[in-house]
Amino acid sequence: MAEDTTHSGARPREIPDATVVRLPLYHRALIALNRAGTETVSSEQLAGIAGVNAAKVRKDLSYFGSFGTRGVGYDVDQLLDEMRTHLGLQHARNCVVVGTGNLGSALLSFAGFSDRGFCVVAAVDVDPERVGTVIAGTEVGHQDELARLVRDNDVAIGLVSTPPAAAQQVTEELVAAGVRCILNFAPTVLEVPEGVVVRNVDLASELEILAFHQGRREPAVVPAP
Amino acid sequence: MAEDTTHSGARPREIPDATVVRLPLYHRALIALNRAGTETVSSEQLAGIAGVNAAKVRKDLSYFGSFGTRGVGYDVDQLLDEMRTHLGLQHARNCVVVGTGNLGSALLSFAGFSDRGFCVVAAVDVDPERVGTVIAGTEVGHQDELARLVRDNDVAIGLVSTPPAAAQQVTEELVAAGVRCILNFAPTVLEVPEGVVVRNVDLASELEILAFHQGRREPAVVPAP
DNA sequence: TGTTGTGAAATTGTTCACAGCC
DNA sequence: GGCTGTGAACAATTTCACAACA
Structure with a gap:
């Protein structure tokens, strides 16, 4: 940094x-x-x-x-x-959700952002089944429309919730579209150019850290039933 | 964190x-x-x-x-x-989701855990509308059944996805039921006794950290020419 | 040769403790 | 009397750099 x-x-x-x-x-x-x-x-x-x-x-x-x-x-x-x-929260910041699987739809429905000045204004997916559907009031666009949606909606932050294999690719599209802040939910390390900030949220990792600590505390006790 | x-x-x-x-x-x-x-x-x-x-x-x-x-x-x-x-991942660990709002249901549907040895086996809520419904194959029990579900299913980890006001209360119930690892999604600091480990995942906080960094990078306003 | 394992140095982060001010 | 602001001490973490060794 x-x-x-x-x-x-x-x-x-x-x-x-x-x-x-x-x-x-x-x-x-x-x-x-x-x-x-x-x-x-x-x-x-x-x-x-x-x-x-x-x-x-x-x-x-x-x-x-x-x-x-x-x-x-x-x-x-x-x-x-x-x-x-x-x-830097004087004005609200717009977010786009990339990938509208389980986690992606949850992000769209999640109210927890808006209280604190973040607003999900767009979503995209590659799956034709999902494109056109409306999740929590936001219509899912096609991945190809990402750049336009980012431009039209003044999007500052990208939320990457694709499968891990697609994450790097969509990140590059986000960066190309001008997004410089990325919150990555995919369990992959993203490569980004200088000036782009990435934060990672990996639930499985969090659980593993918890498991580690628990393992330390209780030295492998097998409870008799 | x-x-x-x-x-x-x-x-x-x-x-x-x-x-x-x-x-x-x-x-x-x-x-x-x-x-x-x-x-x-x-x-x-x-x-x-x-x-x-x-x-x-x-x-x-x-x-x-x-x-x-x-x-x-x-x-x-x-x-x-x-x-x-x-x-400590030789055996899989069972998790319970407490609070089945948007985030909670996403956690239930989310496949990302199971690959890495974590399995959501139970869920509870206080809302009578939700109790009894089935989300991603798991039936939502009533909050009162938490202790029993933890016991019966050998639950090691609690995922707290209630509104912030309820988080401390449900945490105490989890701890009383014997859960010693908690992943907290509510934007609150949880108080737990010695020996209980908590990790926090707060999406709004992550976004704020991104916003901070972006603000740093682009030096506000360029002086008018 | 190429790569690990690790003390020691450098850097970063935390806590102490107290002067300075209300 | 109570509380902030901060330099200085301390602690944790990261990085360096190189001996050891397959």
Whole structure:
């Protein structure tokens, strides 16, 4: 991730990766606080809600500036605004779902995005059986229409939920169409050019990590029936 | 993201967390190599497929022993076996889906688990409209039946896909029923007792992380000429 | 030759602890 | 008195680089 940033001037604040992945946690916590009508929050409280520790909260927030008040805490509204700004969420972002199998249709139906400023506006598939069907209000277009749909709908993010064998191909089409953010659900490592960001969500991997930890805890006990 | 790996006692061989989260990548790569009939693989090749670098592969594997051959590489079959053993995947693990909304039904329909030794064998919901329906071959039971279903089906893993407000409650029920591994899809931080492992999958958070990176890359607005 | 396995160095991330301010 | 912001100490992780060896 880190470019050749030999510190000539400490101007461009580089946010640590570890911090970036925690920002959504704070964002989520602040949304909840805001809804509850809470006006100020201490790093300790915020940490409790976000499931981290207070020192981390303060360090993380400090990378963006110092908007807390000593002896008081942070103003929830202000911090929420700040968070939105730095996450680039002032405006909603449009997403396209590529591959409308089980997972793809779930993504189309899933409401969890829209609350937080992401909107699935298009979907494509190669299967003629699926093209033309409407899932959760979105009509499935043909894969060939991807570029047009991306352009017409100002799509910023591609959700790849094809079988693994097709994932690299559709990724390249997404990139060619100008999409620079990809959330990949296929169990494959995607190759992308510089400047394109990929995040991977692999459910089987998550389950394997859980299995590993369980195996560690219980040294192979065979329960008698 | 797995900040909740609380360890109780010191084990002789402690595997770094960072390594653990990469094991599924190697596992996946080895399955592919095995299917392709490849017999040996170098750390360099494995790294290529898994999307990491060779030094990391070697270091990671070395925590489990040294089963490579200098000048040659690793035996795919043997390494795959080793991987399965350490991930505790000799036997399949049963999962229960709690909450059968959009995401929950997708989890039930999703085939991606079964290839890798995880099997969804039960599902529950509180909504009377859903209880009794059959999704992808699994009948949805009532939430009250959770403990029984866990017992009867030897369930090892709980998949929490309820609305956030219900997630903590159902987690406690899962834990009470003896489930010690939880994959949480609800956008909430779950509190669990020592010995229970939680991993979180929050799609909105992933999208926010992507948005952040995109915002960084394109420096906002170009000054007017 | 080519590749592993691994100490040691470099980098990144976390926690401490306290000065500074309300 | 309470809480932030942060440099400095500490811990984890990654990378380097090379001896060992089939």
